[in-house]
Amino acid sequence: EKKELSLIEEYLPAPMSDDEVKSVISEIVARTGAASMKDIGRVMGEAMKTLKGKTDGNKVQEIVKSLLSV
Structure with a gap:
């Protein structure tokens, strides 16, 4: 099983870091004009x-x- 897992992991994309995810979400917040927790649905959908x-x-x-609770 460990061999199978390591073989599969070789083909999976590397997970994004928290900073990369935060950067992408910040762009989405700016693009959508989200300003408060009322906009969470729209931002989550895009994200x-x-x-x-x-x-x-x-x-x-x-x-x-x-980001929205700031």
């Missing part, structure tokens, strides 16, 4: 489309919330 398969959805939600 999940953009970041699908590149990072964990929970991480995306955490970063979106932190």
Whole structure:
């Protein structure tokens, strides 16, 4: 099983760092004009489309919330 896992991992894209994810989400927030937690649905939708398969959805939600609650 460990051999299978290492073989599969070779072909998977490297996960994005938190800083990379935050940068992408910051661009989405700016582009959509999101200003408060009321806009979380719009930002999450765009972020999940953009970041699908590149990072964990929970991480995306955490970063979106932190950016919109400032």
